[in-house]
Amino acid sequence: MNIECSHVKDYRLDDRYEQGEGRVFMTGTQALVRIMLDQARRDEAAGHHTAGFVSGYRGSPLGGLDMELWRQRTRLEQARVEFLPAVNEDLGATAVLGAQQAALDHDCEVEGVFSMWYGKGPGVDRSGDALKHGNAYGTSPLGGVLVVAGDDHGCVSSSMPHQSDVAFMAWFMPTLNPASIAEYLEFGAYGFALSRFSGTWVGFKAISETVEAAQSINLPPERVFVQPDFTAPPGGLHVRRADLPSPEIETRIGAKLAAVEAFVEANPIDRRIYDIAQARFGIVTTGKAHLDLMEALRLLGLDESACRRLGIDIYKVGMVWPLARRSALAFVKGKQEVLVVEEKRGIIESQFKEYFYDWPGDKPQRMVGKHRAAGDPLIPWTGELSPLGLVPILAERLSRFFPDEGLAARAAALTATPAPVLSVPGATRRPYFCSGCPHNTSTRLPEGSQAASGIGCHVMAGWMDRNTMGFAQMGGEGVPWAASSRFSGRGHIFQNLGEGTWYHSGSLAIRQAVAAGANITYKILYNDAVAMTGGQPVDGPISPAAIAQSCRAEGVERIALVSDTPEDFHAADFPPRTSFHGRAELDRVQRELREVAGVSILIYAQTCATEKRRRRKRGQMVDPARHVVINPTVCEGCGDCSVESNCLSVEPRQTELGRKRQINQSSCNKDFSCLGGFCPSFVTIEGGRRRKPQPEGLDLAAALADLPAPQLPALDRPFNLLVAGVGGTGVVTIGALITMAAHLEGKGSSVLDFTGF
Secondary structure (H helix, E strand, C coil): CCCCCCHHHHCCCCHHHHHCCEEEEHHHHHHHHHHHHHHHHHHHCCCEEEEEEEEECCCCCCCCHHHHHHHHHHHHHCCEEEEEECCCHHHHHHHHHHHHHHHCCCCCCEEEEEEEEEEEHHHHHHHHHHHHHHHHHHCCCCEEEEEECCCCCCCCCCCCCCCCHHHHHCCCCEEEEEHHHHHHHHHHHHHHHHHHCCCCCEEEECHHHCCCCCEECCCCCCCCCCCCCCCCCCCCCCCCCCCCCCHHHHHHHHHHHHHHHHHHHHHHCCEECCCCCCCCCCEEHHHHHHHHHHHHHHCCCCHHHHHHHHHHEEEEEEECCCHHHHHHHHHCCCCCEEEEEECCCCCHHHHHHHHHCHHHHHHCCCCCCCEECCECCCCCCCCCHHHHHHHHCCCCCCCCCCHHHHHHHHHHHHCCCCCCCCCCCCCCCCCCCCCCCCHHHHHHCCCCCCCEECCCHHCCCHHCCCCCEEEEEECCCCCHHHHHHCCCCCCCEEEEEEEEHHHHHHHHHHHHHHHHCEEEEEEECCCCCHHHHHHHCCCCCCCCHHHHHHHHHHHCEEEEECCCHHHHHHHHHHHCCCCEEHHHHHHHHHHHCCCCEEEEEEEEEECCHHHHHHHCCCCCCCCCCCCEEEECCCCCCCCCHHHHHCCCCCEEECCCCEEEEEEEECCHHHHHHHHHHCCCCEEEEEEECCCCCCCCCCCCCHHHHHHCCCCCCCCCCCCCCCCCCCHHHHHHHHHHHHHHHHHHCCCCCCCEECCCC
């Protein structure tokens, strides 16, 4: 097999950041980084002496943005873009406000600081006060702010679904909703230009399906923005040295929104897809819903030529709030029906209906969206949209006007067979702790005790028969018990709390529990990394000793530390009367702490197993020359080792003598908790190294030469490929290889690495 590709020799991975035009392959996360680099290049070309600033807090679907910013540190430094990982989201937003205020300082070395804040949906919620103040105070004329909200519409990796548009509206913040990675770059440039002109901070939706994807895209051409004919009020629109509390703040917000309207009219971001002058039927969409709509139309056989023949036009909204009134009303005016397709709540639809009341002459004959009529639901506002889900809705509405097209029959044929659900016997796998994960041990409880859950990998203890339940928002861990304990006959609970969450905001929850006099033991799970989003370091100086000292300062008297290596800690670094214990003492220590009146602290210190594996591969941590194997002849198959370790690397092994146990040496992270059970079948090998299998004279070139060329499918329509599996099995690698190969052949391609519980 010999396939040549002329594009390969010209392709560089750095093109995604350095190429100025043409086609590149990049992820949504990389596009967010490029937005900052492009703005720096844009300002330099215009002769502006500016700098950039990024701050926020990680969280899926923006869990990898900080790591990509770190990877591009050299590029960002050259572009004078500073990255400050924030302790939490609201302090990140406050830091962004400071970046806008920098230009007011006579000692400032730049003319302005263009800034980006980022956070997942719950981070938007908790930062409401900071973001609202920031938007009210404004931006510098050569600064500007993008507020990137990582929205998880489907609740794949969040505590609940999120739609940040509604919050942005409450803070009078214009909101952009890009549909693709290419639009990230286009809308990023637009957002900074709008922010600089109007003085507003600009919301930027980054939903999971886009920001966690990678696509082959055409780089958008540089846009020249028109400066509207707009007279700013006295005092201007931008950030000032002081905005003292007064109604004038609201007055200035009103002026800023007028400036937004003027900018959008001079520089439209909404667009008509076909621009059919006498279209009878109109469809209004935005963001991902636009892509869902276009695919649904394709499935129904309604391509551009069919839409033009029938008179069906589409209006794609780029800024969902405030809706560009004149152009939006011009599109719907006179149409027999307009269908508004939005995922989640109907923000665009509700604005149309407000406009119709004030400008009744611009109404279509009928508009439907979330409802056909009062109380008759049409497009759901819950869950997520999909092309197949839209097919019957489109067929229903369009068949009223085009009965001869057979759309109802096509829709019925498309939806008659339910979408296949993969169900392989024995392949169902519930999310679980990694092999050797500290939580396998740390989340255990003494008999009769109860624990509350929280944000982090340890939440999975809730489905492991460990009497762990309850949930609070990040930073509220344990506080529900401070109230419910007053009405409960139970005298005490344990509260699991990761050290990253403690540093983010959980320390305040401990302060509240102390103030309330609650009987609670906080189990602070120190894993030496923010494991749930990729193993990043906590954003500041933190150690078990520092946590213990802080808790003592908050009024906690009884503090215990449990670790797999207690000998690594020195009592002199900790508050007086701190006790130190090995893992084998965990049960005894917990029994003691649950009898302590008030708040007590148990710090469980053990490095995340996945981080250990990474560091050992990179030579950053010693890989102990120690292995555990199970002698199958001696093993009785009782399973006590699995119970003791809760470890996935302890696997069943079928033998002629029955079911036994074995250690999967490939996945074992050398936690050695399986040795806690007293079993004579366990053999420990000290000083040995695993023997790597040697290839047996394989001539790879000859083997590949004999392979027949594959029968390639026709690519005259979208071709989908689903690769399923668990982490570490090559799922992400397969997707990356296929889409990159397609990109190198000049084909449009995209991949979505979708993970979650």
